[in-house]
Amino acid sequence: MFKLKAFSFLFFFVFHIALGHSFTFNNNAAAAFDKDEITVNVNDTDCAGADSGDSNYACNSDFITPQKLLDLTERAINRFWNRIPTTRLNLVRGSLVSKGNTFRRGQLCNESYASGTCTPNTALKVSSDILISCNCHKNNFGDSNVGILGVTIPNNYDGVAIKGSLILINGRHDGFHNLTDNEKINVIGHEIGHALGLGHSPVEDSLMYYSNIGKRDHLGWDDLDGISYLYPSSQPLNLNCGTVSLKSPNDSDSSESNSGPNNTSFFLLSFFSIVFLGFILRYGRRRFF
């Protein structure tokens, strides 16, 4: 018996090594959205071939359609950010919204990308949730292709609460366009991470690593911990708050579909609780009372 106890103590202490991860934030207040359900919308302005004669705003002739961008966005949120077990966060596919050419032509920051600083351009302020748009301004991505696939900034704050975030996907060069769908999903997923308040991770296998890696189907520990830190779950109190999912029979049941939490769990937990209590009262009565 002593040997077993000694072994278990050894097991516990020897392997209790320095632990942890290294996610970061993109602001010093660890700002985050102040709600659990965040909608991701896409600007309906098509970039393909737009402003082809203008050196400042010229877009790539083959950029994907807004509808395709919205579909990839849905796959990104359901492949990555809606799969974290320890967060209350639930991202929802939004819709195509009419924002005109402002978000296609606008500069994310008042400074050029190369300056290293960013004062948000108030003309592109997002009123609520997350907006994704293709964008072709040379000051966002460089006059020639320097490998920037997307840029993101939470540009609407109320204290330490993010109210709106803007994601601009590079429609100027062919870097994003030439990626496979899976790689595009990874890039969009990475930018959504920034929109939610995360910074970069030094760990290569995290989605928030600064560079796109070839094979990516899941989040890394840094991503999971970062979102759990910013948006911790508080079950059982929020078990079903605001995330009821009503799906039509025609909705697909793919692994990336947004089945989300639904109120079935509430009824089932209630049912089993009642059964359990009934059992205790029925069979425990003779023993207890």
Add this chain to the structure above:
Amino acid sequence: MKYITPSKKTHLILLVFLFEFFLIFPLSYGSTEENGAKKPSKAFWSVGNTTMFPGKVQIDKEGTTETFNFNPTFSFGLEYPFRETLLIIPELGLNFSGNGRHAAVSRSTFFISTDPGKRFKYFLLHTGIGLHWTFIDGPGGTETLNNGNSSTAFYLPEFTSISSNLTWTHGIGFPLDFMFDQKNAVLKLDSALYNPFDSLKRAVTYRIALQFSFSVEGLPTFFNGD
């Protein structure tokens, strides 16, 4: 018109839940000997390892997901005999999570559960509902990391964040007395299912542990007293 349509996995989980729930209790009641010798209440402690969220997290550039990770786990609990072979097993524990890759941020999980269990000849089954609290904190400050073609100072977490999750716990314990003549040692295999009814957020942890039981003088005998 819209309908609530739980996924196929949700149906499977419900079936397993029903199977476990209604197997343990009725069988236990049916096999109980009303006048059988009562087992005394016991306390126990255990030490082992918990693997967090296997299959859920990528750990390298090739897309490999984790099937085992090392998170030392320590727990303490009680076994109250409810009937001859039926137990109530409150337990609380702590596991120190992480993968040792970086020391800047730490994560640990505290858990409690109160599972009903059924003792069979060579093993013990239990299932119930638990609560897991995940603590994440960091040292604050900044870390300079690559950002596009340059580098930027990003901010590290400074305070402690706590996530709480309701879990469906279940497990099996094998007393080691018939193998190693260890009358008070049990090999435990436990798991906790997070978000069982949410097909995307659903995740599991599993624990392998050695448990040591001991009798405690004055332990409440509410459940085995007449």
